[in-house]
Amino acid sequence: MERWKIGDGHLFIREGDITTLDVDCIVNAANSRLRGGGGVDGAIHRAAGQDELQAACRDIIADIGSLTPGQAVITPGFALPARHIIHTAGPIWHGGSQGEAEHLARCYRASMELAKAHGLATIAFPAISCGIYGYPEAEAARIALTAIRRGLLDGLVSEAMMVLHGPQSFHSWTEAARDVL
Numbered sequence: 001m002e003r004w005k006i007g008d009g010h011l012f013i014r015e016g017d018i019t020t021l022d023v024d025c026i027v028n029a030a031n032s033r034l035r036g037g038g039g040v041d042g043a044i045h046r047a048a049g050q051d052e053l054q055a056a057c058r059d060i061i062a063d064i065g066s067l068t069p070g071q072a073v074i075t076p077g078f079a080l081p082a083r084h085i086i087h088t089a090g091p092i093w094h095g096g097s098q099g100e101a102e103h104l105a106r107c108y109r110a111s112m113e114l115a116k117a118h119g120l121a122t123i124a125f126p127a128i129s130c131g132i133y134g135y136p137e138a139e140a141a142r143i144a145l146t147a148i149r150r151g152l153l154d155g156l157v158s159e160a161m162m163v164l165h166g167p168q169s170f171h172s173w174t175e176a177a178r179d180v181l
């Protein structure tokens, strides 16, 4: 695990399974209809309790229709050690000319703003869009870390953690951190 002090807060980069973390909130790399799916979304659903989490997601979708690009919404964590789940849908990678970078940055920013609005001080992120949605990891890491740095400087949260699945991802993100932070 690596750690940086930023403003009054800290950024951690670590390898692991985000569903095991005891934090105020974890972020789910969801789809815009909150339908559940594979990747980290599937892991979060299994660990939180599929039925309860899907029921909460259906209520949100009944209210708002679908998530707009970069929007974030919140549910309880149910059976997770984390108290809440913040759901945001990252961009699908189409080569970079369709606003993907701005959309991705907004996912991180909106998640931290929502955490702040709910009085949540510790947040853990997966590498949003870096799996099924195909975002190149080094580029995604630079965007994410820049957004998280700004959020910490703005006092949106006091601890932000990037949780990477596997040693290769961990390596890309710590490399990017040396450039960005």
Ligand code: AR6
Residues within 6 Å of the ligand: 016, 017, 018, 019, 029, 030, 031, 035, 036, 037, 038, 039, 040, 041, 042, 043, 090, 126, 127, 128, 129, 130, 131, 132, 133, 134, 135, 163, 164, 165, 169
């Ligand atoms: N803990 C931390 N990171 C994980 C975990 C885990 N338990 N499991 C996977 N990852 P992805 P996306 C990493 O595909 O690209 C879903 O079907 C994974 O290695 O989960 O945003 C949704 O419903 C990768 O680095 O999300 C959407 O339809 C990162 O999490 C779609 O996939 C994100 O990969 C979203 O695709």
